[in-house]
Amino acid sequence: MAKIREPLFDLPITLPPKASRDRLRAVHAQLRAAILDGRLQPDTRLPSTRGFAAALGVSRNTALAVYDLLLSEGYLVVRPSSGTYVAAISPRPARRPPGESEADGRLSAAWRRAQPVLPAVDGSFRFDFRLGLPDKSAFPFPVWGRLSARALRAWSKTAAAYDHPQGRPALRAAIAKHVSYARAVSCSPEDIVVTAGAQQAFDLLARILVTPGRTVVAVEEPGYPPLRDAFTAAGAKLAAVPVDEEGLRVDRLPADARMICVTPSHQFPLGITLSARRRVALLEFAQERGVVIVEDDYDGEFRLGGRPLDALQTLDRAGSVCYVGTFSKSLFPELRLGFVVAPPWAHDALVAAKACADWYCPTPSQDTLAAFIDEGHLVRHVRKMGKVYGERRGALLRALSRYGGERLQPIGDAVGLHLAVKLSEEIPADELVSSAAADGIRLHALERYALGRPAPNGLALGYGMIPSEQIDAAVARLGQIMSRLG
Amino acid sequence: MAKIREPLFDLPITLPPKASRDRLRAVHAQLRAAILDGRLQPDTRLPSTRGFAAALGVSRNTALAVYDLLLSEGYLVVRPSSGTYVAAISPRPARRPPGESEADGRLSAAWRRAQPVLPAVDGSFRFDFRLGLPDKSAFPFPVWGRLSARALRAWSKTAAAYDHPQGRPALRAAIAKHVSYARAVSCSPEDIVVTAGAQQAFDLLARILVTPGRTVVAVEEPGYPPLRDAFTAAGAKLAAVPVDEEGLRVDRLPADARMICVTPSHQFPLGITLSARRRVALLEFAQERGVVIVEDDYDGEFRLGGRPLDALQTLDRAGSVCYVGTFSKSLFPELRLGFVVAPPWAHDALVAAKACADWYCPTPSQDTLAAFIDEGHLVRHVRKMGKVYGERRGALLRALSRYGGERLQPIGDAVGLHLAVKLSEEIPADELVSSAAADGIRLHALERYALGRPAPNGLALGYGMIPSEQIDAAVARLGQIMSRLG
Numbered sequence A, B: 001m002a003k004i005r006e007p008l009f010d011l012p013i014t015l016p017p018k019a020s021r022d023r024l025r026a027v028h029a030q031l032r033a034a035i036l037d038g039r040l041q042p043d044t045r046l047p048s049t050r051g052f053a054a055a056l057g058v059s060r061n062t063a064l065a066v067y068d069l070l071l072s073e074g075y076l077v078v079r080p081s082s083g084t085y086v087a088a089i090s091p092r093p094a095r096r097p098p099g100e101s102e103a104d105g106r107l108s109a110a111w112r113r114a115q116p117v118l119p120a121v122d123g124s125f126r127f128d129f130r131l132g133l134p135d136k137s138a139f140p141f142p143v144w145g146r147l148s149a150r151a152l153r154a155w156s157k158t159a160a161a162y163d164h165p166q167g168r169p170a171l172r173a174a175i176a177k178h179v180s181y182a183r184a185v186s187c188s189p190e191d192i193v194v195t196a197g198a199q200q201a202f203d204l205l206a207r208i209l210v211t212p213g214r215t216v217v218a219v220e221e222p223g224y225p226p227l228r229d230a231f232t233a234a235g236a237k238l239a240a241v242p243v244d245e246e247g248l249r250v251d252r253l254p255a256d257a258r259m260i261c262v263t264p265s266h267q268f269p270l271g272i273t274l275s276a277r278r279r280v281a282l283l284e285f286a287q288e289r290g291v292v293i294v295e296d297d298y299d300g301e302f303r304l305g306g307r308p309l310d311a312l313q314t315l316d317r318a319g320s321v322c323y324v325g326t327f328s329k330s331l332f333p334e335l336r337l338g339f340v341v342a343p344p345w346a347h348d349a350l351v352a353a354k355a356c357a358d359w360y361c362p363t364p365s366q367d368t369l370a371a372f373i374d375e376g377h378l379v380r381h382v383r384k385m386g387k388v389y390g391e392r393r394g395a396l397l398r399a400l401s402r403y404g405g406e407r408l409q410p411i412g413d414a415v416g417l418h419l420a421v422k423l424s425e426e427i428p429a430d431e432l433v434s435s436a437a438a439d440g441i442r443l444h445a446l447e448r449y450a451l452g453r454p455a456p457n458g459l460a461l462g463y464g465m466i467p468s469e470q471i472d473a474a475v476a477r478l479g480q481i482m483s484r485l486g
Helices: A023-036 A049-056 A060-073 A102-106 A141-156 A169-183 A197-209 A225-233 A276-289 A344-358 A363-374 A377-407 A429-438 A468-485 B023-036 B049-056 B060-073 B102-106 B141-156 B169-183 B197-209 B225-233 B276-289 B344-358 B363-374 B377-407 B429-438 B468-485
Strands: A076-079 A083-086 A192-195 A216-221 A237-244 A257-262 A292-296 A321-326 A338-341 A408-411 A418-423 A458-462 B076-079 B083-086 B192-195 B216-221 B237-244 B257-262 B292-296 B321-326 B338-341 B408-411 B418-423 B458-462
Touching: A023 A060, A049 A060, A060 A076, A060 B276, A102 B344, A141 A363, A141 B141, A169 A192, A169 A321, A169 A338, A169 A363, A169 A377, A192 A197, A192 A344, A197 A225, A197 A257, A197 A292, A197 A321, A197 A338, A197 A344, A197 B344, A216 A225, A225 A237, A225 A257, A225 B344, A257 A276, A276 A292, A344 B102, A344 B197, A344 B225, A344 B344, A363 A377, A377 A408, A377 A418, A377 A468, A429 A458, A429 A468, B023 B060, B049 B060, B060 B076, B060 B429, B141 B363, B169 B192, B169 B321, B169 B338, B169 B363, B169 B377, B192 B197, B192 B344, B197 B225, B197 B257, B197 B292, B197 B321, B197 B338, B197 B344, B216 B225, B225 B237, B225 B257, B257 B276, B276 B292, B363 B377, B377 B408, B377 B418, B377 B468, B429 B458, B429 B468
Parallel strands: A216 A237, A216 A257, A257 A292, A292 A321, B216 B237, B216 B257, B257 B292, B292 B321
Antiparallel strands: A076 A083, A192 A338, A321 A338, A408 A418, A418 A458, B076 B083, B192 B338, B321 B338, B408 B418, B418 B458
16 A cells, blocks of 8 residues: 555554543544654655544544644645645754854854863862852851841742842942941942842942943953953953052053952962052042042951951042952852942943843842841851861971971961962972872862963962861871972 | 022023934933933922923923933832922032043943843832832742742852852752643753843843844844843844834844844734644745744743643744743742753853853752742742732723723733723823823823834733732722823
């Protein structure tokens, strides 16, 4: 029989028992699957419902119903006075120039070379000097849990709403009060925009301040790569400006810079505090030229000794500074909350950019954080952790002097969650990092943070993840490894 | 004349020539500026639209439209049986010296005209047909609270970490399983990128797919303004494509479109389901030209009757479709979680863009949601709310037919959280909206969602915020108002 050769009949269709009400559904599902995965090709002519029913051993009514269903779903099409055909929904290669990949034809140029983001290497490390992570083992989770449950209960009784992109008023008030107290940043709740961590703050500022292909943005060298990524994505032309023992070399700022991104409290990653005269020079540079300063105060709350300098924002009289704060270091990064203290001219654009990016930050988390700050838990936790990090920093400095000697020179000031060290030339940092990893010690080389080469030969040692009592043993091992290498 | 003393009339309002289409805009902008800079103080009572029109020498329609616009933007509030007042917006300090503004010198061109994002007008409304918000009164908050506490406890015992930008593996697995089951979207956890709501999904897709100034993006007309905002911010050239009773007019897609944003399950705001043949035609168009389709399935889970059509993603065999889902309608918007089901060629760029935007979504929320889905609560809640919304839709249709008659014609299919209606020509939607507001009924006119003018004359009635038993009374009042107007 001719019809036997029609491709449809080659399909292995499994039927439920006769008279089952599921027969229609089973036949429909199998035909549909065959069309979707290309076993039934577009433009394949289907047999008549009579032929189909006979071939499968189903009733004519079932066959009619299956065809109707597939027609109504668009899997089949009827061509008048010709018959029923499989619709053109199967794979058909997109027309694109040869050699161009699917992604190239569709992605904008800036994103075509995107590398897979890999999961962080997790720990078969005995000793972890990873950067940028706080110790959350001493965090008052029971308090947080209680405030979180309370915020959820209170909020669950309100009607659903789209919150204001700028952030919950109670949280903005709490942040304004906190940074005025803790960092002498002068602001009102109106100046605060709540963001999904510091990263979103950088991203929103890049969006509203960068004209793609034109705006020159000065960044510290070495500096913080995710900030550079946000500005590069926005189309900025980055200008790497060196850092010395007083911090950013203001005299090396390019004349055409329209923005300057800087970490004055604790230079990332070198750990240097921007000197008072550099602060003044930087603000003068910005004010004279209408340049915007992005002040990233990522871990400046942890002052572990010495006298703090005021934030640039505090000194600024010309609305040049956008101050970025985060709760990723003082609380924990998984909260994803940070903020910008923005000068008035930036308010509308920044809030509009936030609305455009993701509307607003999750309400219950904002309310929980507001209560946590208001009830004094943030200040208490920062004070407690400041002592813990201060001890660790002390232990690290002692161990470095004991086992490192001339080969490891600490740099930077007693602030924050990490300590940078210079390595002597005969010990290349990348070799030390890989030898240490083989020995169960996680380290980060400074070159990771540098745009240019040669990068500074050294390490940035985070002490957020390593308890005080492990530090001596870890650095002792580092000393042994260095002796093998140097 | 007494009214001359009302503060409004002391405002120097400059009018463009009579019959100019810009009169409305000019009056609106000047009133808005006066409210923002404090010349019109909060709680100032405005004259009637009639008095306002007479005093300024504009038509009554212009006056009505200006009031309506300011009401919908939150600058004015209506106090039932009292009148229209300036809302309690705190005036900002006068901005800056004349000449080039601070913002102009610093903000990139795209953001210089950013308007203040105002708080949503909150409710002195007795009847609320606001769009896009689910009813959260029946949400199982005790369950959510329990899962949330459990997720926090489990997670608090782990070391601090920077999570993977793609999203927590448990949540991606739960979402993949859920959309396969609920929406026949074929995907694996590897295809899912967790985002801060659908808005971030649009924003990330715009970033990776739009070449500024070049990429033509087809959007539905009328359509969803925040999606348009995200693509405009990325530098896209928007092409408005009309919608008819079968959904998007595929034959009207511009030949140079590189992306098409579409709401096939329930067109926003008209509520139409894209027909099967249009689906096929749309996919053909996309496949032949290597065009990317952004399928926004914002409330397609709530099918309130009738047989569902498969998602475009299900039919797509060429990796053309990026499917965007959200938990803002099925759970609540304040959670700020949504997702993209992305074809493989887009994975790396999308994850890199997410990392650049805000690194990753908050960990405890992701873990809570994963457990909520895994334990079946999402499916149960959607089923329960589907019944609730189905009843409300039924009540609304009955009331519309009883009190609206010829003047109100429902359009669209039985899906989702709102119903669109066409108004007969003698009742302008904006007049109906402002008269209804004065009577304690919140409505949204369809023109709010249109790019072009004239916009369709009609309403989009959300039933997420109004209980079934209020619907009849609300529509009865609407009927009375229409009789006054029409």
